[in-house]
Amino acid sequence: MDTLDGNAIGGLLREVFAVEMTDATGVCGHCNNEAPVAECEVYLGGPGAVVRCRTCQGLLMVFVRVRGVLCVDLGGLQTLERAPSS
């Protein structure tokens, strides 16, 4: 399966955060790159969604639904900040 980008998980992110997050800014905890969530690499081929930094490919976020419970791991992010306008 091809790499997608953060636009593809806008609906999932809204389920988690209850607001629009594709234009939020994330700072990578591995390489400090700052980028909109929409520009991150997203892999949907496995059992959940895996989000990686486009600069260093470091793991930023993982979302997996297990028996109806959505498990969220944001451990690879240094910060995640909503866009002021959204």
Place this chain on the structure above:
Amino acid sequence: MVVTAVTDETPRVRTLQLAVDDWPGHRAGQHVDVRLTAEDGYQAERAYSIASAPGEPPAITVERLDDGEVSPYLTEEVRTSDRFEVRGPIGGYFVWRSESSDPLLLVGGGSGVVPLRAMLRHRARSASTARARLLYSSRSLADVIYRSELEQLANGVDVVFTLTREQPPSWSGYTRRVDTELLREVAWPAEHGALAYVCGPTSFVEAVAEGLVALGYPPARVKTERFGATGGR
């Protein structure tokens, strides 16, 4: 959500007009998630760009993928007054605002033209003064989505087609895949301050975005949306 009309765009592509209860209105470039549930409870969910302009009822344009789980149903089986679940509108990054007067450069590959068409319709309906140029890569003329609508666009919009696999005998337009050289010929020079939106298969989007940055476009002025190997949105 109920389907109110079905329009064939190409042999593989259909537009579905939707009526959604309490639709909050959408922005140009946003998408919806479509969720289908099988009788055994199995669910499949896919994202589809909204094809209509803000202020118009929501519509999605779907390309059939032969091995798809959702698109064969949406392109072959769905009938007017059928219902399925949609979530949205979604997206705040790949969105064009009509208040922007910067030149608008749209580059689409295949069904990646769908959100770009929403932007062009929004531009026309909002009396925007932004110049606009669409570079649209298709396999063949028969695969061009919204062809008659795009050919009739005027009033500050240029539309440039490239047909990469098959061309009509009289074709005098581009026949190459979009690369830096083609962008150099079609895109405004970087100093014009254009805002670019690029949508299509992942490899297409990456080639176009790299090309625009190589021509001097600031990365933050090149907004991208990838939908995978082929088809999708």
